[in-house]
Amino acid sequence: MNPEPLHRWLAQHRPTTHRFPYDRVVDVHQHHGKQAVPEAWTALLRSARERLHDVSGPRGQLAAFLDTALDKVDGRFDYRTYLALSLLPIPDPDHSTEPADRLLACRDRFHVLLLSDLIAFELRALDSTGTPLPQLRPDPLVVRKRLRHAVRATGPALRRLSFDVRAVDDPVALARRLTAMVGIDRTPADRLTLRTTMLPLSSVHDEWTFIRVLQAFELTFGLLAVDLTAVVTAVAEDRLPAAGIRLSLAAALLRETAPLWSLLATMQPRAFHRFRVHTDGASAIQSRAYKLVESLCRTPDPERLHSVAYLSVPDVHARIRSGQTSLDDALNSIRADHRAVAEVPLLADGMRQFTAAVHQWRRTHHRLAVRMLGSERPGTGATPGTPYLLHGRDTAVFGDHSASGNGHR
Incomplete structure (x- = not known):
């Protein structure tokens, strides 16, 4: 796929976030898989990230997207970047104050x-x-x-x-x-x-x-x-x-x-x-x-x-x-x-x-x-022990409080 839209965006004196060619970048990742995105593209994406201080418009979403797209190149790949969680409105007890x-x-x-x-x-x-x-x-x-x-x-x-x-x-x-x-x-x-x-x-x-x-x-x-x-x-x-x-x-x-x-x-x-x-x-x-x-x-x-x-x-x-x-x-x-x-x-x-x-x-x-x-393979991401596709081992939900009786198990 031709990276010309990304070249044009980078060539602007002051590129804007709303004109960033998200669709073309996503198309490349979905065509090749993030594991195999051509270096010509990842180099341009690194240049885009380096120019974020020159960009006009809200930068948070673009910065998070570039960090997600470049996680393999940067050696930062993990569960959070794999799922692009920084780009989703995941509720959080520290910041979610709405009713x-x-x-x-x-x-x-x-x-x-x-x-x-x-x-x-x-x-x-x-x-x-x-x-x-x-x-x-x-x-x-x-x-x-x-x-x-x-x-x-x-x-x-x-x-x-x-x-x-x-x-x-x-x-x-x-x-x-x-x-x-x-x-x-x-x-x-x-x-x-x-x-x-x-x-x-x-x-x-x-x-x-x-x-x-x-x-x-x-x-x-x-x-x-x-x-x-x-x-x-x-x-x-x-x-x-x-x-x-x-x-x-x-x-x-x-x-x-x-x-x-x-x-x-x-x-x-x-x-x-x-x-x-x-x-x-x-x-x-x-x-x-x-x-x-x-x-x-x-x-x-x-x-x-x-x-x-x-x-x-x-x-x-x-x-x-x-x-x-x-x-x-x-x-x-x-x-x-x-x-x-x-x-x-x-x-x-x-x-x-x-x-x-x-x-x-x-x-x-x-x-x-x-x-x-299978019962012997490690989990996703080479997690040791009993395999888990998503989350960790089975631990007690609550301590020694019983939902019935005198408060003890």
Whole structure:
């Protein structure tokens, strides 16, 4: 592909961010795979990054995109750059100050956008052989199953957003209806976000599914981290019924992600192994959102805190070392006042629901990982030990607080 648009942009005395040729750069990455982008292109992208101080217009998005596009060249490739998480509105307890309903609406909107993009990609591949990532395309029966699971995974978020997708028996027709409906409200900024957050490592078809599903999980775990922070605050302020309700809502959100596992299970193992060879350096143990959720439930034991699982997320590690309060810590104060969680039915029920949802998520994850990787292979990114496609080992959700009884296990 001709890099002339990037040459022209660089030749300007004061280039503007809104005229940067994002589409051409993304096309090159999707054609070759990030692993094999020609050096002529990466050299120009490095020059663009060096000129950022000369650029007019908001630079944050362009700077984040260039850092994501050049992670392999820079030797900085990891899980966060692989998924372009800096370009997605991942909720964060330190910065997401909006009311809970607005945060959920934002998460729902981008959850639907990510999955509708996956659906649109599969539909384009059904209609044409000229779409990106042409290697190891699944057969039409697998695609129909993938579309059915993808549409199902959007269902709860679509309903909360007041979208009404009338059901039809044909999964392809239903998928076309969904993408047309979601596309009505999609803005130019949405389109740019979807384009710049799909920089696969290879040209293997199923990598598109892998990336979009992981991004969807990150959105959800980011919001769960915000929810758990609010729950901790509510317990500390003795608003125990409110804490229980928020925890039950968080459990419901996590349960809603179940169809994402079915969607991920449509990946062909041989396709997964084809692109997985390029993922060294990117492991989901580097997921900040997941580690926040885990550590906000219960402060990790010293052995786990000083393991690669937490050393891979240094800011979360630092939060814990500086005294981050977990829900387990907050519940200890209840026990110190000689009260039991069971005395507050809403809180006890919330804890039961959230614990069950987390354990189910982990069990499903482990089953899929064993199916894809086998029981002896390392995880994605050469993670040691039992294989995990996404996140770390099965640890206790809460400490010695029972959702029933006298507060002890």
